Amino acid sequence: MKNKIGIIADSFLFKGLPEAQLAEVARIAKEKKLGRGEAVFFEDDPASGFYMVAEGRVKIFKVSMGGKEQILHVFGPGEPFGEVAVFHGQPFPANAATLVRSTLLYFPRQEFVRLVTANPSLALNMIAMLSLRLRRFANQIENLSLKEVPGRLASYLRYLAEEQARDDRVVLDLPKGQLASLLGTSPETLSRIFARMSEEGLIRVQGKTIHLLDMERLRER
Amino acid sequence: MKNKIGIIADSFLFKGLPEAQLAEVARIAKEKKLGRGEAVFFEDDPASGFYMVAEGRVKIFKVSMGGKEQILHVFGPGEPFGEVAVFHGQPFPANAATLVRSTLLYFPRQEFVRLVTANPSLALNMIAMLSLRLRRFANQIENLSLKEVPGRLASYLRYLAEEQARDDRVVLDLPKGQLASLLGTSPETLSRIFARMSEEGLIRVQGKTIHLLDMERLRER
DNA sequence: AGTTGCCATTGACCTAGGTCAAAAATATTT
DNA sequence: AAATATTTTTGACCTAGGTCAATGGCAACT
Structure with missing residues (x-):
């Protein structure tokens, strides 16, 4: 340390x-x-x-x-x-x-x-x-107001992908409940969105690891 | 000038x-x-x-x-x-x-x-x-995520009241459509909220002039 | 292994508020 | 003043997503 x-x-x-x-x-x-x-x-x-x-x-x-x-x-x-x-x-x-x-x-x-x-x-x-922080906040305002929850999640996943320098999978750096708070939604809704996006073949959820199966469509959310 | x-x-x-x-x-x-x-x-x-x-x-x-x-x-x-x-x-x-x-x-x-x-x-x-700007943005994020439209409107009216240094009425500094954009809602919804708050005796709307009839309850929104 | 507690998921239901379309009220131009 | 354009309001309808409650997993502890 x-x-x-x-x-x-x-x-x-x-x-x-x-x-x-x-x-x-x-x-x-x-x-x-x-x-x-x-x-x-x-x-x-x-x-x-x-x-x-x-x-x-x-x-x-x-x-x-x-x-x-x-x-x-x-x-x-x-x-x-x-x-x-x-x-x-x-x-x-x-x-x-x-x-x-x-x-x-x-x-x-x-x-x-x-x-x-x-x-x-x-x-x-x-x-x-x-x-930099102002820029981030502006982004968050945009996300909250102009995108629905799936879009916000997609946006966050892309952010993680960038940060972790991979485009096949990312590891959530937050418990899902906290992630819900960050995205401005409830844990229940977030859970449903994960399920839906999985069915659609966009992602695969394995605990805290999220496999990004289709970056293209993820971008359009 | x-x-x-x-x-x-x-x-x-x-x-x-x-x-x-x-x-x-x-x-x-x-x-x-x-x-x-x-x-x-x-x-x-x-x-x-x-x-x-x-x-x-x-x-x-x-x-x-x-x-x-x-x-x-x-x-x-x-x-x-x-x-x-x-x-x-x-x-x-x-x-x-x-x-x-x-x-x-x-x-x-x-x-x-x-x-x-x-x-x-x-x-x-x-x-x-x-x-200062960061503080404002933090506030806006809070408003968008944690308050519903009437709350956001009340918050804006209080802000105007402060700025215009009156507590009985304020003059909107934006057309209502633009105000809707600022509050993260649609003109239709904003219009309805104005109507509802008027019925409830919270405010009286006269064009761009909004009479603040009950600051107390306005604060609780 | 069993118990306790926490977190995530699923189901059922409900409502704030978005959208579309039409009417009404204000502005703006001629 | 008439005509046209722009906002604002109202009505009807619909859906994203919030809430409450029950259930299922999983980890830590005894």
């Missing part, structure tokens, strides 16, 4: 920082270990700092009055989250919880803002980070 | 820049006048620069295969758009078109990136801008 400074040095956010700065960043970062399913923070909590995943996976999500969850994003090793709130001094806009046992790095607000202000390259990295 | 430098100096993005820089910014900005309903750019167009609204209103939107529109955001005077693409050198992630006759400022990519790199305060403004 990597140590603090390894994670930091390899992260996109801190890429290109001089050694001295990296050490400085590592110094202000506090390690936090959390078990599976533990909350990191809640919506409307005051944001005294932000986090980076060192190990594990963290979901950012909103909850409806009725208790339904919508996952906004899932973060893995090297990815920062909660930074948005840090810059306004506003409370966190959503909840965060671990999906598996995880190790996080915590960066207190003050010192980080100071670093960014002093470090143009860090500021540019941050801008790139936020831009 | 304000001139170029007036718009720039008063914008959030360029706030706090020294005089000289402002003049420099104004120098690289090109004015562009567009009639109502004209396209500014299309999704996947190469992004050679970004825009700021000087006068009028511009919608950013995605279009489904079937032709349905989802508006991501509507920008008014002083607000920049299309900057996200500029930082990656990636194509635009969505379409942009005017809602009314508008005047825009166009900033070519190269020179703007140079400015941001050289100007920490501009970079910080940009970060704040993007953060």
Whole structure:
């Protein structure tokens, strides 16, 4: 397992920082270990700092009055989250919880803002980070509003295929129930869609492994 | 009507820049006048620069295969758009078109990136801008996925009330059809919801003016 | 091996809201 | 003002997908 400074040095956010700065960043970062399913923070909590995943996976999500969850994003090793709130001094806009046992790095607000202000390259990295995230959100809005559930699933499978660099099969990186939350649907419906797409010969489902039998038609969904 | 430098100096993005820089910014900005309903750019167009609204209103939107529109955001005077693409050198992630006759400022990519790199305060403004936008998008995802149409409408009305600083009535800043696109529904459904909420005594609709008769219950939607 | 608990699947039912078509109300042009 | 075009509203119908409840798998623990 990597140590603090390894994670930091390899992260996109801190890429290109001089050694001295990296050490400085590592110094202000506090390690936090959390078990599976533990909350990191809640919506409307005051944001005294932000986090980076060192190990594990963290979901950012909103909850409806009725208790339904919508996952906004899932973060893995090297990815920062909660930074948005840090810059306004506003409370966190959503909840965060671990999906598996995880190790996080915590960066207190003050010192980080100071670093960014002093470090143009860090500021540019941050801008790139936020831009990418905006693009993802725009995509998610498109998916939720303009596609039905099968289309959203297909879109996610293609995303996984890209990420895992295969076009014959992918491995789900989430339990199916959580995937339903990410796609904005219920576990029951997701299950039915899996069944239907299997019958249609589009995919074959084997536990968490999904065989992609027809990329062409998958693209049209 | 304000001139170029007036718009720039008063914008959030360029706030706090020294005089000289402002003049420099104004120098690289090109004015562009567009009639109502004209396209500014299309999704996947190469992004050679970004825009700021000087006068009028511009919608950013995605279009489904079937032709349905989802508006991501509507920008008014002083607000920049299309900057996200500029930082990656990636194509635009969505379409942009005017809602009314508008005047825009166009900033070519190269020179703007140079400015941001050289100007920490501009970079910080940009970060704040993007953060705010992320927050809005997160909200929109929440609305689309976790609320039904009446809830989304109520949420928008409250947003307008805040923006227009009144709590008795608001004036729609969009034709109803466009509002439907923004809320992720159809004009027909929106019309029905207006009718229903009127019967329930929540609001009274008078053309583009919506009287807010019961803020309490409106909040619970 | 048996028990406990969790997750995934399947069935039955119901409703929010989409679609299509027509009418009515507003704008815009001549 | 008349004529035409554009929005908005209303009605009738239909379906994607949500909810509730029951059942089946599977893993962890004793």
